[in-house]
Amino acid sequence: MGYELREHTADVAVAADGPTLGVVFASVADGLAAAMADTVPDDGERFSLTVRAESREAALFDYLDELIYERDVREVLPVDNRVTVSRGSDGDSNDDSESDENGASDKKGEEWVVDADARGVPLGGLRAREVKAVTYSEMRLEETADGWRAYVVFDV
Amino acid sequence: MTTREFDGVRLERVREYVWEIPREGEMRVPARVLASEALLEQIGDDRTLQQLKNATQLPGMTKHALCMPDGHQGYGFPVGGVGATDTEHGCISPGAVGYDINCGVRMMRTNLSYDDLQGKEEELVDELFRAIPSGLGGGGVVESGLDTVKSVLERGVDWALEAGYAVEDDLLHCEDEGRRPDADADAVSEKAKNRGKKQLGSLGSGNHFLEVQRVTDVFRSDVADAYGLAEDQIVVLIHCGSRGLGHQVCNDYLRKIEKRHGDLLAQLPDRELAAAPAGSELAESYYRAMCAAINFAWVNRQLVMHRTREVFERVFGRDWEAMEMHLLYDVAHNIAKKEVHDVDGDERELYVHRKGATRAFPAGHPEVPKAYRDVGQPVIIPGSMGAGSYVLRGGEESLSLSFGSTAHGAGRVMSRTRAKKEYWGETVQSELRDQNRIYVKAQSGATVAEEAPGVYKDVDEVVRVSDALGIGDKVARTYPVCNIKG
Numbered sequence: 001m002g003y004e005l006r007e008h009t010a011d012v013a014v015a016a017d018g019p020t021l022g023v024v025f026a027s028v029a030d031g032l033a034a035a036m037a038d039t040v041p042d043d044g045e046r047f048s049l050t051v052r053a054e055s056r057e058a059a060l061f062d063y064l065d066e067l068i069y070e071r072d073v074r075e076v077l078p079v080d081n082r083v084t085v086s087r088g089s090d091g092d093s094n095d096d097s098e099s100d101e102n103g104a105s106d107k108k109g110e111e112w113v114v115d116a117d118a119r120g121v122p123l124g125g126l127r128a129r130e131v132k133a134v135t136y137s138e139m140r141l142e143e144t145a146d147g148w149r150a151y152v153v154f155d156v
Numbered sequence: 157m158t159t160r161e162f163d164g165v166r167l168e169r170v171r172e173y174v175w176e177i178p179r180e181g182e183m184r185v186p187a188r189v190l191a192s193e194a195l196l197e198q199i200g201d202d203r204t205l206q207q208l209k210n211a212t213q214l215p216g217m218t219k220h221a222l223c224m225p226d227g228h229q230g231y232g233f234p235v236g237g238v239g240a241t242d243t244e245h246g247c248i249s250p251g252a253v254g255y256d257i258n259c260g261v262r263m264m265r266t267n268l269s270y271d272d273l274q275g276k277e278e279e280l281v282d283e284l285f286r287a288i289p290s291g292l293g294g295g296g297v298v299e300s301g302l303d304t305v306k307s308v309l310e311r312g313v314d315w316a317l318e319a320g321y322a323v324e325d326d327l328l329h330c331e332d333e334g335r336r337p338d339a340d341a342d343a344v345s346e347k348a349k350n351r352g353k354k355q356l357g358s359l360g361s362g363n364h365f366l367e368v369q370r371v372t373d374v375f376r377s378d379v380a381d382a383y384g385l386a387e388d389q390i391v392v393l394i395h396c397g398s399r400g401l402g403h404q405v406c407n408d409y410l411r412k413i414e415k416r417h418g419d420l421l422a423q424l425p426d427r428e429l430a431a432a433p434a435g436s437e438l439a440e441s442y443y444r445a446m447c448a449a450i451n452f453a454w455v456n457r458q459l460v461m462h463r464t465r466e467v468f469e470r471v472f473g474r475d476w477e478a479m480e481m482h483l484l485y486d487v488a489h490n491i492a493k494k495e496v497h498d499v500d501g502d503e504r505e506l507y508v509h510r511k512g513a514t515r516a517f518p519a520g521h522p523e524v525p526k527a528y529r530d531v532g533q534p535v536i537i538p539g540s541m542g543a544g545s546y547v548l549r550g551g552e553e554s555l556s557l558s559f560g561s562t563a564h565g566a567g568r569v570m571s572r573t574r575a576k577k578e579y580w581g582e583t584v585q586s587e588l589r590d591q592n593r594i595y596v597k598a599q600s601g602a603t604v605a606e607e608a609p610g611v612y613k614d615v616d617e618v619v620r621v622s623d624a625l626g627i628g629d630k631v632a633r634t635y636p637v638c639n640i641k642g
Binding site for chain 2: 061135
């Protein structure tokens with residue numbers, strides 16, 4: 001469980017796994033923070049965000065895109081990420097640990113809701129470097145025997 | 157016939173420095189790599205060639221998808237990639253432009269010599285580092301609101317001229333005079349503008365930097381004269397792009413295209429190649445938004461240059477005009493532009509995507525600014541911190557070989573994660589100072605390690621190949637004196 005920064009010629013990749021989609025999303029986000037700063041102080045207030053997307057992969061992409069947006073406009077590094085992922089299309093809001101019961105994803109009208117919060121560490125007190133953007137390149141989000149596994153490449 | 161194979165991708169040698177991946181399977185056209193054997197070894201070492209093959213599947217891809225001598229793996233489309241798609245029957249792909257729209261380089265001349273600078277290096281690097289925003293959350297030269305951002309997006313450097321951050325001469329030495337006429341601020345999302353307003357006039361981090369350099373070699377004196385370059389002269393190189401605004405434009409349109417043109421996306425081998433069919437509403441609005449982001453990046457580099465002039469005035473106690481701190485040229489290396497090219501005898505309008513590649517139009521081309529039309533467009537190729545950079549001019553063969561393009565830099569060979577294990581920022585910094593007399597100052601020691609000279613390809617070899625192919629001819633070489641980065 002957790003994340004790992006992986007080799008990528010020009011950019012940086014994060015691999016993560018966890019028992020639920022929410023835990024995996026949060027681990028990728030923690031990996032994104034680690035790619036920007038090696039050490040992080042304990043301060044900063046928590047903030048929350050919600051994104052909706054048409055598939056699990058799109059939800060992961062939009063969530064990470066939104067975190068990078070919040071970083072720039074709030075001028076904070078989002079760390080200690082917490083996430084819940086649920087199905088939202090038919091008002092049936094299953095917990096993320098059961099949300100894949102139908103197997104296939106990307107069905108018409110499907111909606112995935114990401115409710116997340118993070119501690120925003122003010123950038124002023126950090127020695128951080130910029131990750132420019134999340135990419136779809138080589139992105140993987142797969143179900144495993146123990147839960148979920150993700151691989152995301154970020155543009156640096 | 158000489159052939160090479162890397163991970164199942166076979167290349168045939170067409171002639172010296174030209175390699176072709178023949179058309180097969182889903183490829184619409186062949187792919188070409190412009191490289192020496194030594195560079196090809198490095199290019200074949202990661203997924204660059206597979207990404208190049210994938211790029212040939214974009215609708216309307218014309219002649220061949222190309223990889224420049226400094227190419228390396230990117231996301232979707234390789235870095236160092238050039239792909240020209242038909243503006244009527246083809247497509248435009250935000251992923252083939254890249255996140256940092258109009259990431260690019262500008263060079264400013266001075267009339268100072270290296271002698272004038274020696275003894276002042278530390279003061280200069282400290283002052284530049286203090287004055288020019290860099291890194292994450294460092295703000296911008298201009299504290300702007302949404303109205304300012306909108307003007308910048310639509311008017312480019314013309315806005316900077318009116319606001320007192322530029323002079324007329326700056327516009328005359330910039331591609332398109334620093335303003336893309338197709339720009340539309342309304343095609344840029346509120347989110348992108350919100351990111352832009354805090355970052356107008358800033359370097360960012362990663363491989364972006366500002367460097368004070370000295371000219372060490374002149375290879376073509378007639379062209380160097382026309383560019384105002386001479387041995388021992390001090391110049392300033394600025395490398396940055398459109399910051400968060402451009403990144404947001406790219407992702408906004410990738411997602412819109414994914415939702416609207418899922419049928420086209422389903423035929424492509426990589427989601428990051430997402431493309432809007434030519435003539436579609438999204439193709440038009442992405443093009444207008446990208447042009448607006450191009451304007452933003454030009455203003456960004458202009459503001460950094462303006463600050464640099466002020467710093468030089470303080471450190472040297474003279475007006476910048478007296479130090480003849482004039483813009484030599486500004487080149488974009490992440491861009492798509494409508495251009496007319498000869499394709500098998502027909503003039504065709506194409507979206508020329510250059511991702512980590514530089515336009516290199518030869519002498520006489522009508523789109524080369526008047527100041528340089530007789531000698532060819534300046535091409536600025538930054539090297540790593542410990543190696544030289546180059547000034548080239550667009551070569552006679554560029555239009556026939558590479559849609560008027562050449563390389564954009566040294567190109568990485570080592571990942572950032574590995575670089576951090578191999579190098580320690582402070583050690584790199586003191587070695588550069590003690591052994592090479594290069595003064596480096598950075599927000600983050602990790603950035604210095606990640607950008608250590610050893611992580612890059614040999615820029616001399618990249619430029620040698622460009623020159624030998626005649627796509628970009630060597631004019632001058634520069635060597636760093638002071639370097640600031642995020």
